[in-house]
Amino acid sequence: MKTTALQRAGILIALFFLFSFNAWSAENLKPFMLVASNTTDFNTAVESTKNKLQSGGFDIVGEYSPYAGAEVIVVSSDELKASAAKTKFGGYGAVVRVSVTKDGDKIEVAYSNPVYWADAYRLDNDQADVAAKLITALGDAKPFGSEKGLTAKKLRKYHYMAFMPYFDDPGKLGGADSYADLLAKINSNLEAGKSGIKKVYEVKIPGKDETVIGVAMTKGAAADKSIMGKIDIAGTRHTAHLPYEMLVSGNEAYALSAKFRIALSFPDLSMIGKGSFVEIMDAPPAIKEQLSTLTK
Template structure:
């Protein structure tokens, strides 16, 4: 039996699908077209470059900035409340020191002036200078602690005494002065009792004294200051460390006998903040992590409700050095314990 394959054969091709049917009289070719894929227009978001004090920031809210690891062992640590280039907009009508795009600077900086002139300016503006403290032996770094009636009254509440004063660092090495920003300090140390009116009035007084104040590079998200900590499992503001117990008056008398007190700041509620000089060995930690924020010394101790307590050193150092990296913190790993011991000795 002879089979004729020409009537039923299918002939495929690689370019298109041809279905060919052959019979005795004619040849018919059917071409099946592959449907076209619809075109999709991708919209690429514009990226605006904003320059602030020589630093460029990309204004593109559609791009998510990848998070950096805070794990121990990484070369750098970025605190959860700080992103160096996360700015999306810079508001020109905001004064230096004010909250700008949800962020605030820890310090205000300006050109250096003689110490005597600086103290006179503070006095004229109704500030009270509590102490002058040489951070280094050569006298190139001087920490000045100052306050006023509004700050004192505001801080006269339980666990809020640390918000009652500000610091100025006279830095002859870099020919500048660095002032702790009242908005930053009060938000961190007053917590939920933060008073924006008093904080801004204090800031504006500083602007009236120093006409050319600029923000430092230490920028932190303002809303996160009340829950600020260095990283996971590190202390918060509320995690204060007790260094002595006893009657308030007795504790103050013991501290005076130690001859380590640099200043006393008596609050309206009967509490008192004392600034104490750390041992020469302990205080050298500012050299390792940078003198630029060394105005945190002398170390403050709050005496209230028959207890002497300090801000946990791991918290206090971190909040005063918001750019501190993990590798830098590891170089002073023994310092938090040494600070606690130095403060404890003040009351023995």
């Protein structure tokens, strides 16, 4: 059967995207994607971004403003949840964080690169399909967040430096007699605003007793505003690092070590100096301590 010119064009376009994403996956990956934005009005950018995400097949599961001039929109989809269900602690990968940030007279629309985070969270696929959907929904985007980036192989066994935690070294926050009891306790404490923590989103992972909960942290060294004000100070903003998350899996609650989670979003961050890890050295223990109170 002969193909028409239109059919041949369609095949060529599909092959182009397939090869593009295969090449992308083979190259060094960066934590975020920056979308081209033509507007200079913050509120317009937020509403436009939300509309595009919903029209593109994503479900908005939560949003919040961690500080003035920043809005984080968290989305999920059937594809993301199905992928998250296939691996241990895969629930962390059930969402994509999308940010709108006002930086001077510029508006930056960005999101967590699903290909990068799929490898960091050791998912069983590279999320290239989700990456393609995001580009279709939001438009052309370029990777940022690290000068050289990291290979998929390095991301799958990532740690910031020697003696620092890996993905499979999560912090245990506490437990209960059952998954249902623990989830109820955490949600009760979130509603009460315990430790100044507020819920941003909650996504149930299908087919298993697992739920990922994103939270806004507002107190002390763990506060979103405090941490980002010290390390997100140069170049395109890493606002889509937020919010922090905890994972209820079975009858235990976990959170990725901040020494791992923050480093993934800021892989080029130096250990000492201005805007370095030393400036937020109190954050990792504070984050774990405050999240642990939600299980009590």
